[in-house]
Amino acid sequence: MTVLDFAHVTKIYNVRGAGQMKALDDVSFTLQSGRTIGLVGQSGSGKSTIAKILTQLERPTSGDVLLDGAPIPQRGQALRRYRQQLRMVFQDPFASLNPYHSIRYHIERPLRLDGVVPAAQTEAEVRRLLERVRLDPQTVIDRRPHELSGGQRQRVAIARALASRPKILVADEPVSMLDVSIRLGVLNLLADLQREEGLGVLYITHDLATARHFSDEIIVLNQGRIVEQGTADDVILRPQDPYTRELRAASPDPEKHFAAQSPTGGLR
Amino acid sequence: MTAVQPQLTEPIEPGRDALDVGTTATRAVHGRSRVPWRFLGSRALFYLFTLWAAITINFFLPRMMKGDAVTQYLARNRNVSPEAADALRALLGLDTDKSLLQQYLDYWSHLLRGDLGVSLLHGLRPVTEVISQALPWTIGLVGFATIVSFTIGTVGGAVIGWRRGSRLDALIPITTFLSTIPYFWLGLLAIAVFSVNLRWFPIGKAYGVGVRPEWSLEFIGQVIHHGTLPALTIVIASLGGWMLGMRNMMLTVLDEDYITVAQAKGMPNSRVLWRYAARNAVLPQIQSFALSIGFIVGGTIVMEMVFSYPGIGKLLLDATNAKDYALMQGVFLVITISVLVANILADVAYAFLDPRTRQTEA
Amino acid sequence: MTTPATLGIRTAAAAPDPTSRQSRWAKLGGAFAMFRNGKSITGLAILGFFVLVAIFADVLAPFSPTTVDHTARFQPPSAQHWLGTTHIGEDVLSQVIHGTRGVIVVGFLAAAIATLIAITIGVISGYLSGWKSEGLSALTNVFLVIPGLPLIIIVASMFEDPPLWVIAAVLGLIGWAWGARVLRAQTMSLRNRDFIQAARANGEPLRRIITIEMLPNLMALIAASFVGTVTAAILSLTTLSYIGVIPVTTYNWGTILNWASAQGAFQQNQWWWYLPPGLCIAAIGVALSLINFGIDEYVNPRLRSAGERARAMKKKGMNVNDPVTAVRMDDVPHPADRKEHAS
Numbered sequence: 001m002t003v004l005d006f007a008h009v010t011k012i013y014n015v016r017g018a019g020q021m022k023a024l025d026d027v028s029f030t031l032q033s034g035r036t037i038g039l040v041g042q043s044g045s046g047k048s049t050i051a052k053i054l055t056q057l058e059r060p061t062s063g064d065v066l067l068d069g070a071p072i073p074q075r076g077q078a079l080r081r082y083r084q085q086l087r088m089v090f091q092d093p094f095a096s097l098n099p100y101h102s103i104r105y106h107i108e109r110p111l112r113l114d115g116v117v118p119a120a121q122t123e124a125e126v127r128r129l130l131e132r133v134r135l136d137p138q139t140v141i142d143r144r145p146h147e148l149s150g151g152q153r154q155r156v157a158i159a160r161a162l163a164s165r166p167k168i169l170v171a172d173e174p175v176s177m178l179d180v181s182i183r184l185g186v187l188n189l190l191a192d193l194q195r196e197e198g199l200g201v202l203y204i205t206h207d208l209a210t211a212r213h214f215s216d217e218i219i220v221l222n223q224g225r226i227v228e229q230g231t232a233d234d235v236i237l238r239p240q241d242p243y244t245r246e247l248r249a250a251s252p253d254p255e256k257h258f259a260a261q262s263p264t265g266g267l268r
Numbered sequence: 269m270t271a272v273q274p275q276l277t278e279p280i281e282p283g284r285d286a287l288d289v290g291t292t293a294t295r296a297v298h299g300r301s302r303v304p305w306r307f308l309g310s311r312a313l314f315y316l317f318t319l320w321a322a323i324t325i326n327f328f329l330p331r332m333m334k335g336d337a338v339t340q341y342l343a344r345n346r347n348v349s350p351e352a353a354d355a356l357r358a359l360l361g362l363d364t365d366k367s368l369l370q371q372y373l374d375y376w377s378h379l380l381r382g383d384l385g386v387s388l389l390h391g392l393r394p395v396t397e398v399i400s401q402a403l404p405w406t407i408g409l410v411g412f413a414t415i416v417s418f419t420i421g422t423v424g425g426a427v428i429g430w431r432r433g434s435r436l437d438a439l440i441p442i443t444t445f446l447s448t449i450p451y452f453w454l455g456l457l458a459i460a461v462f463s464v465n466l467r468w469f470p471i472g473k474a475y476g477v478g479v480r481p482e483w484s485l486e487f488i489g490q491v492i493h494h495g496t497l498p499a500l501t502i503v504i505a506s507l508g509g510w511m512l513g514m515r516n517m518m519l520t521v522l523d524e525d526y527i528t529v530a531q532a533k534g535m536p537n538s539r540v541l542w543r544y545a546a547r548n549a550v551l552p553q554i555q556s557f558a559l560s561i562g563f564i565v566g567g568t569i570v571m572e573m574v575f576s577y578p579g580i581g582k583l584l585l586d587a588t589n590a591k592d593y594a595l596m597q598g599v600f601l602v603i604t605i606s607v608l609v610a611n612i613l614a615d616v617a618y619a620f621l622d623p624r625t626r627q628t629e630a
Numbered sequence: 631m632t633t634p635a636t637l638g639i640r641t642a643a644a645a646p647d648p649t650s651r652q653s654r655w656a657k658l659g660g661a662f663a664m665f666r667n668g669k670s671i672t673g674l675a676i677l678g679f680f681v682l683v684a685i686f687a688d689v690l691a692p693f694s695p696t697t698v699d700h701t702a703r704f705q706p707p708s709a710q711h712w713l714g715t716t717h718i719g720e721d722v723l724s725q726v727i728h729g730t731r732g733v734i735v736v737g738f739l740a741a742a743i744a745t746l747i748a749i750t751i752g753v754i755s756g757y758l759s760g761w762k763s764e765g766l767s768a769l770t771n772v773f774l775v776i777p778g779l780p781l782i783i784i785v786a787s788m789f790e791d792p793p794l795w796v797i798a799a800v801l802g803l804i805g806w807a808w809g810a811r812v813l814r815a816q817t818m819s820l821r822n823r824d825f826i827q828a829a830r831a832n833g834e835p836l837r838r839i840i841t842i843e844m845l846p847n848l849m850a851l852i853a854a855s856f857v858g859t860v861t862a863a864i865l866s867l868t869t870l871s872y873i874g875v876i877p878v879t880t881y882n883w884g885t886i887l888n889w890a891s892a893q894g895a896f897q898q899n900q901w902w903w904y905l906p907p908g909l910c911i912a913a914i915g916v917a918l919s920l921i922n923f924g925i926d927e928y929v930n931p932r933l934r935s936a937g938e939r940a941r942a943m944k945k946k947g948m949n950v951n952d953p954v955t956a957v958r959m960d961d962v963p964h965p966a967d968r969k970e971h972a973s
């Protein structure tokens with residue numbers, strides 16, 4: 001079992017001309033393989049910062065990130081091996097694939113970079129990965145990203161993330177830019193893959209409903225601080241923190257009476 | 269185009285909302301930071317650096333020339349006063365007994381005193397005097413023509429962009445073609461047609477031969493008469509660039525949703541065109557205007573040669589041909605400083621026109 | 631948050647295509663898609679014509695440019711001299727044809743040098759951050775602000791008889807700044823795009839990120855910058871030759887105009903001498919502008935379709951600037967009619 005420890009991480013950005021901005025303030029959580037954590041919060045709460053720190057696109061100002069007890073290496077072969085274990089699926093299916101390269105190229109690169117399979121088997125592995133995300137390899141493999149739909153692109157992004165056989169998957173709002181009708185399909189795919197591969201998934205979202213559907217545990221983030229943490233049902237059905245309550249109140253509920261709502265009308 | 273996300277300045281309590289509390293966006297609306305000091309400050313720093321770079325290039329220019337050319341120059345100006353000779357040596361690098369650093373410092377001390385040496389070509393008059401006689405002609409004609417061209421081009425481009433798909437679209441390739449014609453050839457053609465054949469305008473110069481400059485109506489009339497053809501050719505040649513840029517920007521802006529909202533609100537078309545679309549489209553125009561000032565200066569030199577106009581462009585060419593190094597250095601310096609000043613003015617205008625620069629100060 | 635900008639999404643084909651493997655030619659064609667519209671093709675054709683003339687100048691020109699025929703001075707166009715003769719009887723047509731070579735060589739060489747420098751400085755300063763990036767940017771801006779033509783005039787006056795490649799090098803060294811600035815801005819915006827972040831997270835080495843991930847996305851900009859620099863170099867060359875700063879022993883259209891002007895051709899209406907070289911410069915300028923228009927429309931599809939959309943709407947009687955569209959009831963079938971067709 002792989003354990004990822006996010007321990008007391010603080011991240012402060014220096015904004016040119018406007019002083020400092022504290023994106024994360026003493027954030028701690030533990031992610032284990034085989035479990036999904038939902039990270040919930042509005043825009044600007046620090047969710048993407050956590051994703052960037054995990055993928056080493058940013059470094060924490062203070063605090064530690066430990067994979068199986070060892071701190072994340074800064075460079076060299078050790079960093080490469082760490083990167084192999086933790087992969088990310090980005091939010092925007094239109095922007096996360098290079099418009100100039102074919103789908104085959106996108107999935108080949110991590111295979112070649114990490115030497116996951118011998119060179120002779122690369123093509124077969126690419127096709128296998130495409131099938132795992134329920135795309136037809138023959139149709140898709142030679143196309144460029146702009147020839148695919150949003151849902152298909154996101155599946156390709158997932159296949160690319162899985163190519164190096166990681167233990168942890170960070171999904172940064174993977175469905176918020178997709179049509180509502182196909183969101184469930186992609187989320188169910190993620191859930192199946194998580195079960196089959198025994199991945200630990202950090203599911204970052206601002207949508208409470210899918211967080212509850214998909215996660216074992218939920219963490220609520222507000223302006224860089226964790227305000228609530230617990231099992232999915234606990235947090236959604238019995239929220240303690242006022243911010244969590246506001247979030248829940250802001251979710252559209254067809255049964256709710258308008259007159260009974262509070263005058264603040266939510267934070268969005 | 270990304271927008272700066274307004275940040276809440278205080279946490280929200282029940283009963284208040286974002287507008288009450290105030291975000292960075294609303295603070296700009298309430299006018300708490302009008303002057304974008306940080307933006308202007310960084311630009312000022314850049315311009316100082318560029319000025320230093322230009323002066324240093326100027327310092328090295330004559331020192332790169334062949335030695336015998338400079339000694340010839342020294343041999344030619346016998347009747348120079350000792351102070352003037354001193355200045356010349358410092359400017360042209362003839363005092364080889366001093367170290368390079370010492371020469372550099374001497375050069376700066378001469379500059380700061382306003383001493384640019386004496387001009388061989390103009391009877392040993394101080395270079396500053398020669399340049400200050402020529403400079404107003406250039407600034408007057410070229411400045412006027414450029415403003416006219418920019419205005420017509422921008423307004424025209426806005427209208428053409430608004431009326432896309434109409435016959436006005438044909439103006440774009442026409443004006444672009446006129447811009448790709450080499451300017452000097454256009455000027456020569458204009459002279460051939462309008463001055464030689466039709467005799468509507470005089471052939472060159474700023475005023476009649478043998479006429480003394482004075483503030484009389486007749487003299488001003490002559491100046492306008494002589495200046496019309498050069499100004500006209502400048503306007504025709506540069507119109508295409510402004511029109512094309514503005515029209516392209518308009519097409520991009522008109523696709524934005526806020527234009528549709530404005531029209532759907534029932535706003536009259538003229539307001540949408542000018543207060544909404546053109547107002548936003550003109551911002552990159554001002555930036556490209558600032559960038560093109562250097563090229564406008566280049567065009568001046570050509571124009572003044574073709575029309576024998578007594579501005580600093582012609583001064584530079586005459587100095588180059590006569591190997592009057594002090595004058596060459598001086599004109600280059602003045603040209604560079606003028607370009608810098610024009611850029612600063614454009615930057616200031618841009619800083620005040622673009623609300624985003626004001627907002628990021630908050 | 632900006633809406634994702636896509637140039638046109640096609641939903642995936644329903645039927646699987648067994649021969650979907652793209653051939654190399656198709657891939658290459660895709661790389662040059664920016665040149666495939668009418669404007670670019672016209673421009674390329676005109677440019678190609680001039681390049682051919684430059685290459686085959688010796689074969690095409692009826693005379694050597696310096697052949698002097700004392701009996702035929704200042705002659706208007708005739709069967710023997712298609713573009714007439716100069717003041718000492720040289721054939722204008724031959725001079726123009728031979729002059730093409732200097733223009734093309736200097737234009738392309740200067741642009742190649744300038745574009746290479748622009749790519750190096752622009753992309754590197756765009757990708758890095760911090761003082762290295764700011765320093766390169768300041769260098770670029772200095773070159774941008776310092777007026778080019780006066781500097782070239784002064785520098786050129788120091789050479790006695792510079793060979794073509796020296797002229798090209800000087801023009802290139804002064805003209806790279808504009809392209810570098812544009813490329814830096816675009817690289818900075820690309821750097822934050824998700825697919826670059828994904829490549830970094832995958833552990834792609836820096837040189838691969840710049841060359842294989844970023845450069846293809848910058849191709850259109852680089853092409854436009856190159857074409858623009860060719861135009862600027864050709865205009866600078868001909869202008870400097872006309873002014874006389876570049877010695878008149880080299881052949882190009884500017885020097886022909888220099889001689890024509892010095893011999894009073896403009897005053898004496900010898901249009902056959904001064905019109906053709908100027909028209910040639912204009913023609914090449916137009917060709918290069920057309921190519922750039924084509925690239926512009928490829929990069930920004932709004933430019934291409936805006937006019938067409940407006941005209942299509944006009945045909946239907948609508949104005950593209952109307953905020954609301956009137957609904958005409960005469961086109962809507964009567965409910966009773968519709969029932970007849972339903973089975």
